[in-house]
Structures are given as structure tokens and as C-alpha cells.
Amino acid sequence: xxxxxxxxxxKEKDFSEWYTQVIQKAELADIRYNVKGFLVFQPWSVLSxxxxxxxxxxxxxxxxxxxxxxxxLIPERNFKLESxxxxxxxxxxxxxTSHGDNQPIEEKLALRPTSETAFYQMFSYWIRSYxxxxxxxxxxxQVFRYETKATRPFLRSREFHWVETHCAHATKEDAMKQxxxxxxxxxxxxxxxxxxxxxFFERPEWDKFPGAERTFAADVLNPDGKVIQQPSTHLLKQSxxxxxxxxxxxxEEKDQFVWITCYGPAISRIFASVIIxxxxxxxxxxxxxxxxxxxVIAVIKxxxxxxxxxxxxxxxxxxxxxxxxxxxxxxxxGEKCFFWELKGVPIRIELGEKELKENKLGxxxxxxxxxxxxxxxxxxxxxxxxxQEFDKxxxxxxxxxxxxxxxPAKDKKSLKAGIESGKIVKSEFCSVANEGxxxxxWIEKETQAFVRGTRLDETEKPKGNCIICEKKATALVYxxxxx
Amino acid sequence: xxxxxxxxxxKEKDFSEWYTQVIQKAELADIRYNVKGFLVFQPWSVLSxxxxxxxxxxxxxxxxxxxxxxxxLIPERNFKLESxxxxxxxxxxxxxTSHGDNQPIEEKLALRPTSETAFYQMFSYWIRSYxxxxxxxxxxxQVFRYETKATRPFLRSREFHWVETHCAHATKEDAMKQxxxxxxxxxxxxxxxxxxxxxFFERPEWDKFPGAERTFAADVLNPDGKVIQQPSTHLLKQSxxxxxxxxxxxxEEKDQFVWITCYGPAISRIFASVIIxxxxxxxxxxxxxxxxxxxVIAVIKxxxxxxxxxxxxxxxxxxxxxxxxxxxxxxxxGEKCFFWELKGVPIRIELGEKELKENKLGxxxxxxxxxxxxxxxxxxxxxxxxxQEFDKxxxxxxxxxxxxxxxPAKDKKSLKAGIESGKIVKSEFCSVANEGxxxxxWIEKETQAFVRGTRLDETEKPKGNCIICEKKATALVYxxxxx
Numbered sequence: 001x002x003x004x005x006x007x008x009x010x011k012e013k014d015f016s017e018w019y020t021q022v023i024q025k026a027e028l029a030d031i032r033y034n035v036k037g038f039l040v041f042q043p044w045s046v047l048s049x050x051x052x053x054x055x056x057x058x059x060x061x062x063x064x065x066x067x068x069x070x071x072x073l074i075p076e077r078n079f080k081l082e083s084x085x086x087x088x089x090x091x092x093x094x095x096x097t098s099h100g101d102n103q104p105i106e107e108k109l110a111l112r113p114t115s116e117t118a119f120y121q122m123f124s125y126w127i128r129s130y131x132x133x134x135x136x137x138x139x140x141x142q143v144f145r146y147e148t149k150a151t152r153p154f155l156r157s158r159e160f161h162w163v164e165t166h167c168a169h170a171t172k173e174d175a176m177k178q179x180x181x182x183x184x185x186x187x188x189x190x191x192x193x194x195x196x197x198x199x200f201f202e203r204p205e206w207d208k209f210p211g212a213e214r215t216f217a218a219d220v221l222n223p224d225g226k227v228i229q230q231p232s233t234h235l236l237k238q239s240x241x242x243x244x245x246x247x248x249x250x251x252e253e254k255d256q257f258v259w260i261t262c263y264g265p266a267i268s269r270i271f272a273s274v275i276i277x278x279x280x281x282x283x284x285x286x287x288x289x290x291x292x293x294x295x296v297i298a299v300i301k302x303x304x305x306x307x308x309x310x311x312x313x314x315x316x317x318x319x320x321x322x323x324x325x326x327x328x329x330x331x332x333x334g335e336k337c338f339f340w341e342l343k344g345v346p347i348r349i350e351l352g353e354k355e356l357k358e359n360k361l362g363x364x365x366x367x368x369x370x371x372x373x374x375x376x377x378x379x380x381x382x383x384x385x386x387x388q389e390f391d392k393x394x395x396x397x398x399x400x401x402x403x404x405x406x407x408p409a410k411d412k413k414s415l416k417a418g419i420e421s422g423k424i425v426k427s428e429f430c431s432v433a434n435e436g437x438x439x440x441x442w443i444e445k446e447t448q449a450f451v452r453g454t455r456l457d458e459t460e461k462p463k464g465n466c467i468i469c470e471k472k473a474t475a476l477v478y479x480x481x482x483x
Numbered sequence: 484x485x486x487x488x489x490x491x492x493x494k495e496k497d498f499s500e501w502y503t504q505v506i507q508k509a510e511l512a513d514i515r516y517n518v519k520g521f522l523v524f525q526p527w528s529v530l531s532x533x534x535x536x537x538x539x540x541x542x543x544x545x546x547x548x549x550x551x552x553x554x555x556l557i558p559e560r561n562f563k564l565e566s567x568x569x570x571x572x573x574x575x576x577x578x579x580t581s582h583g584d585n586q587p588i589e590e591k592l593a594l595r596p597t598s599e600t601a602f603y604q605m606f607s608y609w610i611r612s613y614x615x616x617x618x619x620x621x622x623x624x625q626v627f628r629y630e631t632k633a634t635r636p637f638l639r640s641r642e643f644h645w646v647e648t649h650c651a652h653a654t655k656e657d658a659m660k661q662x663x664x665x666x667x668x669x670x671x672x673x674x675x676x677x678x679x680x681x682x683f684f685e686r687p688e689w690d691k692f693p694g695a696e697r698t699f700a701a702d703v704l705n706p707d708g709k710v711i712q713q714p715s716t717h718l719l720k721q722s723x724x725x726x727x728x729x730x731x732x733x734x735e736e737k738d739q740f741v742w743i744t745c746y747g748p749a750i751s752r753i754f755a756s757v758i759i760x761x762x763x764x765x766x767x768x769x770x771x772x773x774x775x776x777x778x779v780i781a782v783i784k785x786x787x788x789x790x791x792x793x794x795x796x797x798x799x800x801x802x803x804x805x806x807x808x809x810x811x812x813x814x815x816x817g818e819k820c821f822f823w824e825l826k827g828v829p830i831r832i833e834l835g836e837k838e839l840k841e842n843k844l845g846x847x848x849x850x851x852x853x854x855x856x857x858x859x860x861x862x863x864x865x866x867x868x869x870x871q872e873f874d875k876x877x878x879x880x881x882x883x884x885x886x887x888x889x890x891p892a893k894d895k896k897s898l899k900a901g902i903e904s905g906k907i908v909k910s911e912f913c914s915v916a917n918e919g920x921x922x923x924x925w926i927e928k929e930t931q932a933f934v935r936g937t938r939l940d941e942t943e944k945p946k947g948n949c950i951i952c953e954k955k956a957t958a959l960v961y962x963x964x965x966x
Contacts, residue, residue, distance in 0.1 A: 032608055033601075035558055035592060040605055043549035043620075050550065066526035067533065071642055072555070072594075072625060073577075075518055091583045094556075096594065099629040100574045109518060111555075111579065111594075118516075122523055125515055137526075142555060146582040159554055 006338050010281050015224040019152075022275060026284050026343050029153045037151040037158030041268070044343065045154075047292035048274070049161065049267050053140060055193045055289065056163055056265060059185055065138040065165055070118045072142070073109040078117035081243035088210020089113050092145040094158075111144035116211070116236070116262060119166040120244035127258065129249045130170055134178065135258075138165040154272035155228065155483055162266040168246060168258040175235050175259035179216055182233040182263040183456055186218050189265070190230060195287045195395040196220050196273050197402035198230060199424070199478060201453030204432040204440065209234045219452055219480065220273045221405055225422025226481045227452065228273060231265040277398050284344025285366050288390040295324045295383065296345045298336040300352025302328040310351055313361075316380055322387075341366065346390055347383055367393040406478075411467050412446075415479065419447040424480040428473035430466035436475075439468035443479060452478045489821050493764050498707040502635075505758060509767050509826050512636045520634040520641030527826065528637075528754060530775035532644065535750050535757075536623060538676045538772065539646055542668055548621040548648055553601045555625070556592040561600035564726035571693020572596050575628040577641075594627035599694070599719070599745060602649040603727035610741065612732045613653055617661065618741075621648040637755035638711065638966055645749035651729060651741035658718050658742035662699055665716040665746040666939055669701050672748070673713060678770045678878040679703050679756050680885035681713060682907070682961060684936030687915040687923065692717045702935055702963065703756045704888055708905025709964040710935065711756060714748040760881050767827025768849050771873040778807045778866065779828045781819040783835025785811040793834055796844075799863055805870075824849065829873055830866055850876040889961075894950050895929075898962065902930040907963040911956035913949035919958075922951035926962060935961045 007025065011018045023029055028045040041049070057067070073096060079086045094111040098104050112118060119137065127135050144159050151157050165182070169175040183200045190196045198218040208215040209232065217232035241247070241257040250256050278285040288294060295317055297310045307328055314324045325345075327336050333352070340348050341364075350362030360373045363382060367390050374382050407423040409415040418425035430436045432454060440451045454460070454475050462473035490508065494501045506512055511528040524532070540550070556579060562569045577594040581587050595601060602620065610618050627642050634640050648665070652658040666683045673679045681701040691698040692715065700715035724730070724740040733739050761768040771777060778800055780793045790811055797807045808828075810819050816835070823831050824847075833845030843856045846865060850873050857865050890906040892898040901908035913919045915937060923934045937943070937958050945956035 030605060030608065033554055033605065034561070035554060035556055036589070038554035038556060040554070041552035043551060046550040046552055049552075067529040068526060069524035069529055069532075069644065071516055071518060071521035071523070072627070073518055073521060073642070078517070093582060094579050094588070094592075095581045095585075096577050097580045098578045099576060102578075105577070105629075106519070109577075122513060122516065125513065144555070146588075159556070161552065 006342055007281060007283055011279060012223055015222065015276075018279075018281075019276065022279060022283055022342075023153050028275070031153060037147055039153055039157055041161075044292050045271060048286060048290050049271050051290040052194065052267050052270065052274075053163070056189050056267070057138075057140065059189055060138050060163070060165060063136070063181060063185065064134075065136045065167075068119075068137050068139045070112075070115055070122075070139055070141070072112055074112050074115070074118045076108040076110060078121060079110060081117065082211050082240055084237075084239070085116065085211040092147070094144050094146055112141070113143055113145045114264065115139070115141070115143075115164055116166070116240060117244075120240055120246055120260065123166075123168055123246045123258070123260075124244050127168055127246060127248050130251060133168060133170045133248060133258065134174060135168040136165070137167065138163055154268055154275065157268070160266050161268040162264055165263040167261050168241075168248075169261065170248065170250070170256070170258065172235070172259050175261050178261040179214075179233050179235055179456075182231070182261070183216065183218075185263075186231050186265070187457075190218065190220075190270065191395070193287070193289055193391075194270065194274055195391055195398055196230070196270070196277050197395075197399045199452075199455060200457045201478065202432070202456050203232075203453045204436065204451050204477075205434050206437050206440065207450070207453070211236055211240060213237045216456055217453075219424075219478075219482075220277065221402055221424060221480070222276050222483075223422070225405075225419070226483055227424065228269070228483050230270055230273060231263060233261060233263040236260045236262065278394050279344070282338075282369075283342030285394060286344040286346060287394050288346050288387050291323075291344070291346050293323050293325045293345055294387070295322055295347045295349060296340045297324065297326045297349045297351055298333065298340065299326060299328045300333045300350060300355075306351060306353070306356060309356060313349065313351070313376075313379065317383070320380060320384070322383070337364070347386060349379070365390070409467060409479075415443070415467060416447055419449045419479065419481060424452075424478050425449070426476065426478055427467050428462050428464045429475045429477040430469050430471045430473060432475045432477065436466075439466060442468055447479075447481075449479050449481045452480055452482070454478075489825055490764060490766055494762060495706055498705065498759075501762075501764075502759065505762060505766055505825075506636050511758070514636060520630055522636055522640055524644075524751070527775050531757070531769060531773050532750050532754050534773040535677065535753065536646070539672050539748060539750070540621075540623065542672055543621050543646070543648060546619070546664060546668065547617075548619045548650075551602075551620050551622045553595075553598055553605075553622055553624070555595055557595050557598070557601045559591040559593065561604060562593060564600065565694050565723055567720075567722070568599065568694040575630070577627050577629055595624070596626055596628045597747065598622070598624070598626075598647055599649070599723060600727075603723055603729055603743065606649075606651055606729045606741070606743075607727050610651055610729060610731050613734060616651060616653045616731060616741065617657060618651040619648070620650065621646055637751050637758065640751070643749050644751040645747055648744075648746040650744050651724075651731075652744065653731065653733070653739070653741065655718070655742050658744050661744040662697075662716050662718055662939075665714070665744070666699065666701075668746070669714050669748070670940075673701065673703075673753065674878070676770070676772055676874075677753065677757055678874055678881055679713070679753070679760055680878075680882045682935075682938060683940045684961065685915070685939050686715075686936045687919065687934050687960075688917050689920050689923065690933070690936070694719055694723060696720045699939055700936075702907075702961075702965075703760065704885055704907060704963070705759050705966075706905070708888075708902070709966055710907065711752070711966050713753055713756060714746060716744060716746040719743045719745065761877050762827070765821075765852075766825030768877060769827040769829060770877050771829050771870050774806075774827070774829050776806050776808045776828055777870070778805055778830045778832060779823045780807065780809045780832045780834055781816065781823065782809060782811045783816045783833060783838075789834060789836070789839065792839060796832065796834070796859075796862065800866070803863060803867070805866070820847070830869060832862070848873070892950060892962075898926070898950060899930055902932045902962065902964060907935075907961050908932070909959065909961055910950050911945050911947045912958045912960040913952050913954045913956060915958045915960065919949075922949060925951050930962075930964075932962050932964045935963055935965070937961075
């Protein structure tokens with residue numbers, strides 16, 4: 001069913017076209033669904049994203065988050081309770097207003113763009129005492145946003161698949177601890193499982209989530225020098241707790257408002273980074289842990305005997321809990337190699353008459369693009385060895401590229417040069433409070449780049465002056481173009 | 484947080500109240516969410532339903548179904564393409580008509596009540612040749628129906644969580660094979676994993692899915708004598724293939740329309756049957772495989788030493804992949820027993836000063852409601868033994884009850900008596916084609932029961948006459964009240 005001609009452009013040269021081709025040719029998503037900004041996720045991406053969900057949820061549950069399923073619909077009145085939230089989100093809300101044959105419903109209902117206003121009203125029923133805190137929840141869900149910017153599969157669609165965590169805490173200090181925990185979760189999952197390097201920033205005052213006191217987020221870098229915001233985490237203003245009356249009795253039996261944090265890893269968008277960060281000119285390269293299929297057995301000129309052998313090998317691997325597919329199609333061997341490299345399967349086993357006679361099979365690994373001959377009896381052992389080091393290899397390659405893309409700037413000129421060459425530029429900056437906004441706007445206008453914020457994962461102190469206004473710097477910031 | 488007083492009514496005596504109390508007191512779902520017919524699923528149900536999904540999806544994937552994620556929204560024009568489908572579903576559809584600040588959207592969009600009209604337009608892009616068939620897909624999703632009947636948590640809500648499979652076949656015969664496969668899936672998952680007895684019927688002509696040529700469904704029985712329709716599977720009319728132009732080239736290169744089947748196990752509704760079928764007067768009883776937590780360690784008068792011991796025991800079990808919780812709350816031991824039996828945890832381990840001294844712990848199993856003393860060193864072994872037979876015990880108990888509830892009727896009187904005593908009544912019947920409708924309506928009027936159909940899982944031939952109109956019977960049907 002797929003067009004097997006392979007990717008016709010180089011990833012570094014024409015990243016945008018490379019991305020479009022990979023998604024179509026590897027059958028990750030079909031954009032021909034007839035509602036603008038919505039797409040159909042196909043098995044090859046769903047199988048991987050399901051694994052991504054599994055790891056993320058496992059880590060969240062281990063850290064004490066309990067899973068919920070909230071309704072997809074939120075009544076308009078809930079939105080109205082927190083004013084900055086409604087101002088921020090209203091333009092993006094899809095509204096359900098009728099049912100059946102044009103009959104109006106009792107109250108306008110929002111397709112959730114995010115679920116703060118659904119969760120916190122329920123918190124007010126469930127949280128009673130300091131003993132209930134921290135109250136750590138999450139849900140796996142889809143959210144809906146009427147994007148006006150151009151949509152791109154996985155990167156930005158009007159419906160996306162995410163996890164949102166919502167936690168209530170007794171104090172602001174506890175809430176900040178949760179932010180650090182969220183940052184560590186991002187590291188444990190996005191970096192250590194999915195193999196994605198990132199920096200974790202506190203966003204400047206002018207780039208906060210609607211209703212947040214402080215906003216933090218991970219930025220992942222694309223080869224075109226643009227960053228993508230991946231999980232963000234917010235220390236919300238107490239206005240949310242007040243709007244939904246979420247209080248607890250402290251040890252002195254006094255009523256206190258809780259402090260709320262929320263964290264939103266968008267699996268379908270993180271999957272975009274998996275495609276982009278690990279892919280190469282031939283197509284996808286899946287980390288082992290989240291590969292839709294781990295091993296493909298490419299049968300060269302299939303016949304009955306070869307297929308029997310292929311089935312036997314498949315069973316051997318399945319006994320060891322590997323996921324395996326056999327390619328016994330009419331495609332030529334060359335086409336099969338092309339196709340499965342494009343699909344990003346970690347291991348390809350090659351089996352034909354020659355291999356059968358010699359009792360040695362071809363073994364191709366996608367992390368290093370290396371082929372070897374392996375005796376049949378050693379096959380499982382060898383694949384196990386590769387599985388052990390596969391993700392480490394992909395992650396190290398990604399880390400090396402990422403670290404090479406951070407560039408300090410001492411003045412406007414080197415800032416511009418850094419941004420132009422597709423880097424994340426590190427710079428002294430006057431202020432990430434509102435006073436700094438003018439300098440940020442100058443940067444945006446001159447370089448189309450944005451002040452992404454200050455690092456939360458490292459303590460970095462400014463020493464010099466802002467490279468824009470030359471006032472004394474109060475922050476070391478990172479500047480990059482973005483999606 | 485929970486009201487721990489236990490269930491105050493008997494399941495058999497006041498089933499409806501029993502059901503309401505279990506859901507609230509075991510913290511399965513909260514009905515206080517402020518949109519009518521929508522509810523919040525709490526961790527204790529979500530953890531179980533996630534396991535239910537896992538088993539179901541594993542079986543589907545093993546049988547060759549590939550996972551997709553389709554958009555939640557379906558444009559109105561898709562609905563209009565198949566006339567019986569739009570007639571059947573329109574009354575239940577929620578419509579998205581605007582975005583942002585009351586701005587109309589380009590086209591009315593339905594919150595999917597089911598996804599035939601989303602899937603099949605994509606099938607037309609993907610299916611080319613007989614080699615692509617059968618084309619077997621599924622998605623895990625929520626669906627939305629503006630129910631006008633009274634809603635009840637899990638049983639009937641306006642949003643529910645399900646799996647829908649959609650398959651395209653070359654011939655009608657192949658499609659019918661799929662129906663049988665779906666029936667077997669229902670057995671393998673609903674009965675063999677979730678422990679739910681059911682009968683699998685072909686529905687009478689007048690009770691078919693909108694757009695189906697034939698409709699089949701599993702019925703599960705409640706203690707109040709009403710059946711719940713669980714997964715249904717449909718052999719659709721070719722009108723769907725024609726409406727969306729889903730064709731394939733056969734071996735002679737001739738264009739043919741496909742035959743489509745779909746199958747819809749609603750996890751959140753099947754969960755209702757799990758509650759109802761396995762529960763007892765004390766509350767829930769989870770089958771081991773789908774228990775949110777398998778083991779609770781109830782610490783009697785907790786102190787530091789006991790908690791340390793409890794942690795050690797927990798770790799031992801976790802090493803063997805059991806899920807364990809420690810109850811070290813201030814509740815009395817009696818309250819803890821009450822609470823965890825209500826919650827339906829399969830195993831409770833009891834640990835207090837006495838147990839510590841004697842090195843023998845209390846071990847309570849929920850399947851047989853039995854308590855024994857077990858030496859600490861034998862604990863894991865003993866729990867493993869119980870885990871082995873736990874689900875078999877629950878399933879056998881459920882099967883025995885179910886089989887006892889099938890009652891043959893030879894005339895109108897015994898039909899009425901059977902229905903009144905809460906049974907599924909088996910009877911000779913004139914016809915499940917439209918000719919039989921009058922008799923079915925008589926039954927509905929006189930007994931508030933419905934002709935559920937003829938068995939697909941057993942071949943049963945009629946010998947006598949219809950017990951209503953006394954014409955020669957052409958079918959053996961089952962009659963029951965229903966939700």
C-alpha cells in the first residue's frame with residue numbers, strides 16, 4: 001500500500017519536506033481526513049505512542065499520581081470562573097451547542113482544550129484535610145484547540161493526545177517541589193526512554209500559561225534550528241483554588257486554599273520529536289523501547305521452505321517477548337531493505353536460499369546502519385546484545401548533536417549569527433520579568449527568535465550586561481526560533 | 484475520604500440501591516460532575532478498566548487487528564451518506580457548531596456516536612486489491628450519545644469508553660467468519676478473562692443496528708433479571724461500502740465492493756457487568772487479572788516496626804510483579820476489613836503485633852471469603868496458589884448463577900412467570916424476520932420483556948409452535964427484560 005521509493009530529500013537540507021515524506025511514506029498518519037486540522041493516526045504511529053503512554057504512565061503512577069478519566073466536555077460556566085484562563089483559551093475552544101436535529105442543549109459545552117476547570121471543581125469535593133495532600137492525579141486524554149496557525153501532523157493539530165497531571169499541595173513550597181519532580185519525570189521519560197535531549201526552562205513573565213504564577217517547559221530542538229515546546233508544567237495562581245473553592249483543613253483545623261500544579265506531556269507531539277530527532281536521510285529510527293515492531297524478517301525470494309524457517313525464527317524471538325514481523329511480500333529484497341529502514345525497525349534479519357544453506361543470516365541494525373552475518377544459533381543472543389545498547393546509541397547521537405547546537409552570544413551580532421545558523425543562543429539578559437519584554441521584542445523582530453527562559457535544571461548566574469539594552473543582566477537566558 | 488460504613492442493602496433484594504452504593508462507596512465514579520449524563524471515572528475503576536483494555540487489545544492485535552486513532556469529530560456530510568445510519572443516530576448526536584467567541588465553524592461536526600462514517604472514507608484510500616483483505620482495524624476511543632433514557636454510571640452515560648473494530652472483507656462469507664471470530668473474542672475476553680457469562684444472539688430483524696444487514700450481540704444478565712447488551716457485532720449492508728466507495732480489485736482485476744463488519748465492546752459498560760456479576764453484599768469482588776490492586780496489607784494498630792515489616796512484605800510481592808498497597812491509616816482493623824472487602828481487593832494480608840510475634844499473618848481471600856493464618860515464609864507461595872485459582876472460582880460462581888437463570892416456557896403463562904421471576908426465557912417463536920414483530924410486541928406489552936434473538940454460539944432448532952401466535956415456529960428465541 002505504501003509508496004516505497006524512499007525519502008527523496010536530505011533531512012538537513014529540506015527538513016520540512018523530509019518530515020512530510022516520512023509521515024506519509026512510513027504510514028504514520030493520513031492527512032486526508034475531511035476535517036481541517038484533524039488527522040488519522042495509523043498503526044505504525046499508534047503502536048509506538050501506546051508504548052510511550054505505557055512508560056509515561058508507569059513513571060507517573062510510581063510517583064503517586066492516580067489515573068482518572070474526566071468527561072471530554074466542560075460547561076461554559078466553569079471556564080468563566082478563572083478570568084485569565086478564559087481569556088487565554090476562549091479563542092481556541094470548540095463549542096458543542098446542539099444535539100439531534102438542531103435542538104439546543106441546556107448549556108454551551110467546550111471540547112476540553114485542557115482540563116483545569118474540570119478537575120478542580122471535583123478536587124473541592126474530594127480534598128478535606130492536610131492528610132489528603134499532596135493530591136496527585138492524571139488523565140490520559142485527547143484535547144481540542146481551534147488552531148489558527150498552520151497545522152502539521154503530530155506537531156500541531158486541532159486534536160491531540162496527551163497526559164495531563166493535576167496536583168493539589170498544602171504550600172507553595174510543596175508545589176514547587178512538584179515542578180522539580182515534573183522536570184525529573186521529563187528527564188526519566190523523554191530523555192532516558194524516548195532518547196530526546198531537551199532543556200528545561202522557566203518561561204519569562206510574558207510567556208506564561210493563562211492563569212499560571214510560574215510556567216516551566218522543556219524545549220526540544222529540530223534540525224532547522226527551531227525548538228518545540230514539549231511538556232510544560234505550571235505553578236498556578238491560587239485564583240484557581242479560589243474559583244473552585246478547593247480548600248483543606250490544616251493541622252490547626254483552619255481552612256486553607258491549596259496550591260495547584262499541572263503538567264502536560266503531549267504524547268502525539270512528543271512523537272513528532274521522536275521522528276525528527278532520531279530520523280535520518282533514510283527515514284525513521286525508532287528507539288527500541290518504543291518501536292512499533294522490533295524485528296522484521298525480510299525473506300529474500302520467498303518460498304515454502306524459507307517461510308517455514310522464517311516462522312520458526314519468529315517463534316523463537318516471540319518466546320523471548322520480542323515483537324517480530326515477517327516480510328514475505330512480492331517486493332524485491334532491495335525494496336524490502338528500503339522499506340523497513342524507512343519504517344525505522346531496529347533490526348532486520350535477512351533470510352534467503354544462500355542464508356539457509358550457509359546457516360548464517362544477515363543482521364542489519366538501524367542504530368549504526370551496520371550489517372553482519374550471524375549463525376542461526378547465535379541470532380537471539382546477538383539481537384539481545386543489540387537491544388541492550390540500541391537506545392544508548394540513539395540517545396548519545398542525539399545528545400551530541402544537541403549539545404553542539406548551544407552557542408553563547410556576547411552581542412547582538414553573534415546573537416543574530418547564532419540564530420541564523422540554527423542554534424539555541426545563550427545570553428546575558430536584563431530581566432525575565434516584564435521589564436525585559438522590550439528587549440525580547442527587539443530580538444523577536446530582528447531574529448524571529450524568542451527568549452525561551454532561564455534553566456531550571458542548572459543554576460546559572462549572570463555576570464555581565466544584557467546584550468540588547470546593556471543594562472545589568474539579571475538572567476542567563478536561552479533564545480531560539482520555535483514552532 | 485470514603486464513607487466506610489459499607490453497603491447497607493442486600494444485592495439480591497435491592498439491586499438498584501446496591502449498585503448506587505457500591506459505585507459511590509468504593510469510589511468508582513463521581514456523578515457530581517456538572518454536565519448531565521457525564522461522570523468522572525475515579526482511579527479504582529480506571530486502573531481496572533485499563534487492564535480490561537490491555538487484555539482486549541492484546542487479543543485483537545493477535546487476531547490481526549491494527550490500532551488506529553481517528554478524530555473525535557465527524558463532519559455532518561459523512562453521516563448523510565448512509566441513510567439508515569443517519570436516521571438511527573441523528574437523535575443522539577452532539578454537534579459542534581462554533582468556536583472561540585461564537586464564531587461559526589465551516590461545517591457542523593458530530594461528536595462521534597460511533598465511527599463507521601469516519602473509518603470507511605479512509606478505507607477507500609487504503610484498500611486497493613484483494614491482497615489487502617481482510618483489512619482489520621480497531622480503535623480505542625470515547626463515543627458520545629445524547630441519551631434520553633435515564634443515565635446510570637457505567638451502564639448508560641452520554642460519554643463512554645469503548646473499542647470499535649472495523650473490518651473490510653472480500654465476500655459476505657468472509658464477513659460472517661469475522662462475526663464468528665468476534666463471538667470468540669467475546670468469549671476469550673469477557674468470559675475467560677473478565678469472568679462474565681453471556682449468551683451470544685443474532686438480533687431479530689426489528690432490533691438491528693442502523694445500516695446493518697445482520698446484528699449480533701452478547702447479553703449479560705443482572706440479578707434483577709434484566710440483561711445488558713454487551714459487545715455487538717454487525718454485518719453491515721453494502722450500502723456503507725457503496726456510500727464511501729470502498730472497492731478492491733479481485734483476482735480478475737474487476738472492481739468489487741467490500742463487505743464490512745464492525746464490533747463494539749464498550750469497556751466502561753462491561754465494567755458495569757464486572758461490578759454486578761461478581762459483587763456481593765459486602766461490595767466489589769474483582770477478578771485477579773483486572774483488579775486495580777491485587778493485595779492490600781492491612782496493618783493493625785500501625786507503629787514503626789509494623790510499617791517496616793509491611794514495607795518488606797510489599798517489596799517481596801512487588802519483586803514477583805504483584806501490585807500491593809499498605810493500609811496504615813488510622814482506621815480500626817474492623818474498618819479496614821470492611822473497606823477493602825467493599826473495594827474488592829482479591830487478597831488482604833493482616834499484620835499486627837500478634838502476627839509479628841507469632842510470625843504468622845492473616846490472609847483473607849475475597850473469592851471464597853475465607854481467612855487463614857500463614858507463616859511469613861510461605862506467604863508469597865500461598866498467594867501465588869490463590870492467584871492461580873481465584874478467577875476460576877469467581878467465573879464458576881458466575882456461570883452457575885447464570886445457567887440457573889435460563890428457563891424454558893411452553894406457553895404464555897410460563898413465559899410471564901419466567902420473566903417475573905427474573906429469568907431469561909427460552910421459547911419457540913414464529914419468526915425473527917419482520918413477520919414475528921407482532922408477537923414480539925405482544926410480549927413487550929404484556930411482560931416488558933424483549934425477544935433478544937437466536938443463539939449464534941449454539942445451533943438450536945425449533946420443533947413446535949410459537950407460544951404467542953401458535954403458528955409453526957421457525958426460531959428458538961430468548962426473551963428477557965433489558966436495560
